[in-house]
Amino acid sequence: MIMAGGGLAIAAAIGIWFWQSSSASTTDATSKAALAAGIDAQQQKAIEGIVRDYILKNPEIIPEAVELLQNRQKADAISAVRATIEKPFAGNAFAGNPNGDVTVVEYSDFACPYCKQTERDIARLIAEDKNVKVVFRELPILSEASNDAALMALAAAKQGKYYAFHKTMFATGRPTPSTINAAANEIGLDMAAARAFIASPEAKQEIQSNIAIAQQMRFTGTPAWVVGDQSEVGAVGYDGLKEMVAKARAAN
Known part of the structure; x- marks a missing residue:
């Protein structure tokens, strides 16, 4: 079950890692997503730790991810017109x-x-x-x-x-x-x-x-x-x- 819901849990972990100062409702949403994937609080915390450690060791993935997102947004905007x-x-x-x-x-x-x-x-x-x-x-x-x-x-x-x-x-x-x-x-x-x-x-x-x-x-x-x-x-x-x-x- 952890493997099947890993994507949602990782997304939740990244959200918590980058936006710790965001509202409580955002944190609640990420926790609910993890629970919906069959991941309990202890498993979610472990995954968050892995994600945090990976990002700190590989910070180059951050601009890569931003560029990927920007390219997708450009493609969507172009498709519309x-x-x-x-x-x-x-x-x-x-x-x-x-x-x-x-x-x-x-x-x-x-x-x-x-x-x-x-x-x-x-x-x-x-x-x-x-x-x-x-x-x-x-x-x-x-x-x-x-x-x-x-x-x-x-x-x-x-x-x-x-x-x-x-x-x-x-x-x-x-x-x-x-x-x-x-x-x-x-x-x-x-x-x-x-x-x-x-x-x-x-x-x-x-x-x-x-x-x-x-x-x-x-x-x-x-x-x-x-x-x-x-x-x-x-x-x-x-x-x-x-x-x-x-x-x-x-x-x-």
């Missing part, structure tokens, strides 16, 4: 293979220098890995100008020219009214149609949805990434992207 975030806005706000076996989702801001730096990494990734799809999501959090650039990017997507605008905007410079218009004109956007779309509820709703999901995912800046069950924030570089893709591919 995967269908939404992996679907490109207007059907074409992506680069690479539309039927790729791995989808990389990037949240970016045109005013973010690290996002600009990342553009080279994405270009290299899709050039060297022909089975990757990169979906772009606008997350304009740095300035009003970055919000204006994001809206123009969505307008470009409605005209089937998202990735062309994305690359041109980053190459043109930091977003200002003049650089945004210059990038839009360079790729041949219908400016009247673009301005009409920018004023539409659909455009604003897309930005708001991206921001809400980013908050839900606890993204603290840009660029932010979702690849498979992994999420990261920051300029992870080409090697970092390649590693995330490899892990996602291996998990499929």
Whole structure:
């Protein structure tokens, strides 16, 4: 019976060891769990002693356990929004293979220098890995100008020219009214149609949805990434992207 209920008893022991200062109700709950597993108070105390001794001798398991828990929480958060975030806005706000076996989702801001730096990494990734799809999501959090650039990017997507605008905007410079218009004109956007779309509820709703999901995912800046069950924030570089893709591919 001790072996059969060992998991619950160990969980109870760990809870008592790490949270001795918690409320009495928490301690009662762990004791009840042990009793439900057929473990009496004396057996529970012995197991707690073993667990305590093991943790003191092997403290490296604590950050390992925390990392495992965080990864599980990330995977759960991603699963809840995967269908939404992996679907490109207007059907074409992506680069690479539309039927790729791995989808990389990037949240970016045109005013973010690290996002600009990342553009080279994405270009290299899709050039060297022909089975990757990169979906772009606008997350304009740095300035009003970055919000204006994001809206123009969505307008470009409605005209089937998202990735062309994305690359041109980053190459043109930091977003200002003049650089945004210059990038839009360079790729041949219908400016009247673009301005009409920018004023539409659909455009604003897309930005708001991206921001809400980013908050839900606890993204603290840009660029932010979702690849498979992994999420990261920051300029992870080409090697970092390649590693995330490899892990996602291996998990499929």
